[in-house]
Amino acid sequence: MRKGKWYIYAIIIIALMASCQKVINIDLNSASPTIVIIGNVNDQPGPYFVTLSQTVNFSQPNTFPGISGALVSIADNAGTVDTLIETTTPGNYQTKKLQGVQGRTYTLNVTTNGQTYTSVSTMPQLVNFDTLVIIRNIGPGFRGGNDTIYWPYVVYQDPPAVANYYRFIETVNDTLLTNINILNDKISNGKYIAYPIRHHLNVGDSVKIEMQCIDQGTYNYLSTVGEASGSTNVTPANPVSNISNNALGYFSAHTSRVRSVQVSK
Numbered sequence: 268m269r270k271g272k273w274y275i276y277a278i279i280i281i282a283l284m285a286s287c288q289k290v291i292n293i294d295l296n297s298a299s300p301t302i303v304i305i306g307n308v309n310d311q312p313g314p315y316f317v318t319l320s321q322t323v324n325f326s327q328p329n330t331f332p333g334i335s336g337a338l339v340s341i342a343d344n345a346g347t348v349d350t351l352i353e354t355t356t357p358g359n360y361q362t363k364k365l366q367g368v369q370g371r372t373y374t375l376n377v378t379t380n381g382q383t384y385t386s387v388s389t390m391p392q393l394v395n396f397d398t399l400v401i402i403r404n405i406g407p408g409f410r411g412g413n414d415t416i417y418w419p420y421v422v423y424q425d426p427p428a429v430a431n432y433y434r435f436i437e438t439v440n441d442t443l444l445t446n447i448n449i450l451n452d453k454i455s456n457g458k459y460i461a462y463p464i465r466h467h468l469n470v471g472d473s474v475k476i477e478m479q480c481i482d483q484g485t486y487n488y489l490s491t492v493g494e495a496s497g498s499t500n501v502t503p504a505n506p507v508s509n510i511s512n513n514a515l516g517y518f519s520a521h522t523s524r525v526r527s528v529q530v531s532k
Contacts, residue, residue: 302334304384304510306375306518308341309479310368310393314361315341317351319377322515333358337379341365344372369393373520375510386510386518389482394431396478396524397422400461401468401531417468417530420461421476427457432486434479434521437464439472449481449489468530475527484509485519 306317319334339351339360345368351360367373372389400420425431435448448464468474481489491507509517 302377302379302382302384302514302516303331304375304377304386304514304516304518306341306386306516308362308365308367308373308388308390308520309523310390310521311523313365313367314363315365315367316362317341317360317375317377317518319358319360319379334379337377339378340376342374342376343368367520369522371520373518375518377514382512384510384512384514386484388484388509388518388520390520391431391480391482391522392426393522393524394423394426394433394478394480396476396526397424399474399476399526399528401474401528402463403532417470417472418466419464419468419474419476419528421464421478422459422461423478424459425452425455425457430483431456432481432483433462434481434485434489435462435464436477436479437466438475438477439466439468441473447489447492449486451486470530470532472530473527474530475525477523477525479519479521479523481519481521485517485521488517 300321300323303320303322304317306315308315317339319337319339320331321334323331333356335353335357337353337360340348341351341362342348343365347365349362349365351362353360367390369390369392372387375384375386375388377384400422401417402420404416404418405414419437421435431452433450435450437444437446437448444466446464446466450462452458464476487507488509508515
């Protein structure tokens, strides 16, 4: 039960949303509160947000308090330094002037309770989100006969010669799904891709997909959390974070493109 509770918490962290990697070890039986940092910068107009919260002991309710009063800043390698301001939501900080630009490197610094946490992420170049299509599949049903299912497919051209990492965030009927959909181009480098988001849709559903081009550090974090949440063979206490000082979470500078479609027969 305790491990299952941690799995759920890991998925909640992901739904809220190239650096030194560090394996984080936590005693699941009597874990001390640990800071969770989720930060995102993209190539769309800001503001951008960083959320700070902390874990609680497994005997406590699943409420994760925000951390107020922290000093949070994001700097880029073009000389911009932005000190974030805390919003009316405790633990939620937003930028004032920073603009995400493809190819730039961003450094996040968080200081709270006498501790400093740092992360570095470089925004990749954009890979264009060509189109979002719905494919109808007909297969054996649970009670005999055939079932008709609908899957969204993301279509894009992967560029050759460079390593690319992708994240796909799905919203169905205005509900953000917590599935972790990530992909690298290890076996598809330079190919034209039609990538299925394996979530069954119904006729009339409205689906929105955000395609992010992420860096390797973000990909590694999402990959290890996804493995932990779906496998009994991976310790869910050990996600590969790209944030220093044993923090949980991630900091991601990424491109963002969104397409939407409604499912029809």
